[in-house]
Amino acid sequence: MEPAAARPRPLLTPGSVLPEDADRAALVARVHDPGADGPCVAAVRGEQLVDLTAVAPTVSDLMERDDAAAVVREAGGGRTWRLEELLRAPAGRRDVPHLLAPVDLQVIKAAGVTFARSLLERVIEERTGGDPARAARVRARVGEVIGGALDGVRPGSPEAERARELLVAEGLWSQYLEVGIGPDPEVFTKAPVLSAVGTGADIGVLGASVWNNPEPEAVLVVDSRGRVRGATLGNDVNLRDIEGRSALLLSRAKDNNASCAIGPFVRLLDDGFGLDAVRTLDIDLRVDGPDGYVLRGSSSLREISRDVLDLVAATHGPHHQYPDGFVLFTGTLFAPTEDRHTPGGGFTHEYGDVVRISSPRLGALVNTVVPSEQAPPWTSGVRELMRGLARRGVL
Numbered sequence: 001m002e003p004a005a006a007r008p009r010p011l012l013t014p015g016s017v018l019p020e021d022a023d024r025a026a027l028v029a030r031v032h033d034p035g036a037d038g039p040c041v042a043a044v045r046g047e048q049l050v051d052l053t054a055v056a057p058t059v060s061d062l063m064e065r066d067d068a069a070a071v072v073r074e075a076g077g078g079r080t081w082r083l084e085e086l087l088r089a090p091a092g093r094r095d096v097p098h099l100l101a102p103v104d105l106q107v108i109k110a111a112g113v114t115f116a117r118s119l120l121e122r123v124i125e126e127r128t129g130g131d132p133a134r135a136a137r138v139r140a141r142v143g144e145v146i147g148g149a150l151d152g153v154r155p156g157s158p159e160a161e162r163a164r165e166l167l168v169a170e171g172l173w174s175q176y177l178e179v180g181i182g183p184d185p186e187v188f189t190k191a192p193v194l195s196a197v198g199t200g201a202d203i204g205v206l207g208a209s210v211w212n213n214p215e216p217e218a219v220l221v222v223d224s225r226g227r228v229r230g231a232t233l234g235n236d237v238n239l240r241d242i243e244g245r246s247a248l249l250l251s252r253a254k255d256n257n258a259s260c261a262i263g264p265f266v267r268l269l270d271d272g273f274g275l276d277a278v279r280t281l282d283i284d285l286r287v288d289g290p291d292g293y294v295l296r297g298s299s300s301l302r303e304i305s306r307d308v309l310d311l312v313a314a315t316h317g318p319h320h321q322y323p324d325g326f327v328l329f330t331g332t333l334f335a336p337t338e339d340r341h342t343p344g345g346g347f348t349h350e351y352g353d354v355v356r357i358s359s360p361r362l363g364a365l366v367n368t369v370v371p372s373e374q375a376p377p378w379t380s381g382v383r384e385l386m387r388g389l390a391r392r393g394v395l
Helices: 059-064 068-074 083-088 116-128 132-150 158-169 175-181 240-245 247-254 275-279 308-315 382-391
Strands: 027-033 038-045 048-051 080-082 098-100 107-112 186-191 202-205 216-222 228-236 260-268 282-288 294-300 326-329 354-359 363-371
Touching (some): 027 048, 027 059, 038 068, 048 083, 059 068, 080 083, 107 308, 158 175, 186 247, 216 282, 216 294, 216 308, 216 354, 228 326, 228 354, 228 363
Antiparallel strands (some): 027 260, 107 186, 216 228, 216 326
């Protein structure tokens, strides 16, 4: 297998990663700069990034400020970086400045099975026991029985209960249907604090997995009071064979080295980009394989089965608090079923795939697929961050 470091990186430019209305957006980035002794909180101003670490030592601190958008637009800063140079930096190199995931101390949470289309694919994974060779046959059976039974069904409603009774009678009730149309959503911890990778980095797929796909998602950035302060993009990499064997293997399927990508920037909510704009986000996916293979897909939050604030309320409240805030993957309706190799085998990644997740108002998150075991190891945690900030005198 070719070493991850030898694979060419995708060519990234400011125009390819910035939102189409970047001149009107309050955008937050994080930059690893060896000259600054660690990660820096930065404002994106045009094609230049400005260090705000002296004003807000962490993105978590910035999200707690009611004037966060004004700080990003107007506050004086320290050093600056050209976005073009950050995007050219080699992935995983700690000796050169480069972009990081734009969140830090927030807990990384994810909501699953929030779209009907992906809900059916989760049921198929379970019915096949994670075996892609059986997927086409099981998909036909599930589609025949469930079909439109879930169209327009609001989770937890009387209509959802009637759909549940139908599926139980057909022997097709599933734990995924429980969280898809039942009263309580699936919310889980996707990855440890500070473990996410940013745009331009390698993204990891566990070497043992033979059936997997990207999951392009909108990601909410929420403060300690449960207020949505911004949004970004994420890839909640899905190992269909491992989770399909048992939902109890969710952690094995979801939490691996470099298996969570977030970025490129956090777009703060403001008068020009509010929650209603988040609710109507369109997200596009493109996968370019090293063999010339191309996969395209799209997802729209207009089709989500639970409102984004309902997902936040299921995560944060009297039952659970997050003193440093959290980010929340909102789920995806994208579940690729087209065959890549063998008839009936569906889609799975190849190492070297370049995954581009984009949205006009959030920009583009671009990563290259490698085995998790070959991705740059995760070595910089909370202790290193705090020590670096202390040495810089910004705590």
